[in-house]
Amino acid sequence: MPPETLDFSDDVSPLVGSYAVDDVALAALTRSQAAAAPLCHACDAPIAGTPQASGLLVWARREGIQTEEPPLCSACATAIGLTALRRWQLEDEEG
Numbered sequence: 001m002p003p004e005t006l007d008f009s010d011d012v013s014p015l016v017g018s019y020a021v022d023d024v025a026l027a028a029l030t031r032s033q034a035a036a037a038p039l040c041h042a043c044d045a046p047i048a049g050t051p052q053a054s055g056l057l058v059w060a061r062r063e064g065i066q067t068e069e070p071p072l073c074s075a076c077a078t079a080i081g082l083t084a085l086r087r088w089q090l091e092d093e094e095g
Contacts, residue, residue, distance in 0.1 A: 032056035042080065043069030 037046040041055055049081030058067050072080065 038071045040073040040076050040078035042072055045073055047071055047073050053081075055080065 008058040037048065039045065039053055040047055040051075051076040053072045055072055056067065056069055058065065060066075
């Protein structure tokens, strides 16, 4: 089917997947991703050195509870921590 006749409907998914052709390609892809500086999960800024903090994402699926600890830069870690502390204080004040 020519590309100009495609419309993203129920039978054509707009999602694009990428797959490694072989183990060598997969190893090269993994190495290049590991060599890149980690990005802050909140602001997508590159983190120089070791991440200062990490967030905690928790979700439930059929398989059970899953967690992830994405890296955060120091500015985002501080902002998220202070926001959580302030919301906790407001909740205590309201009863």
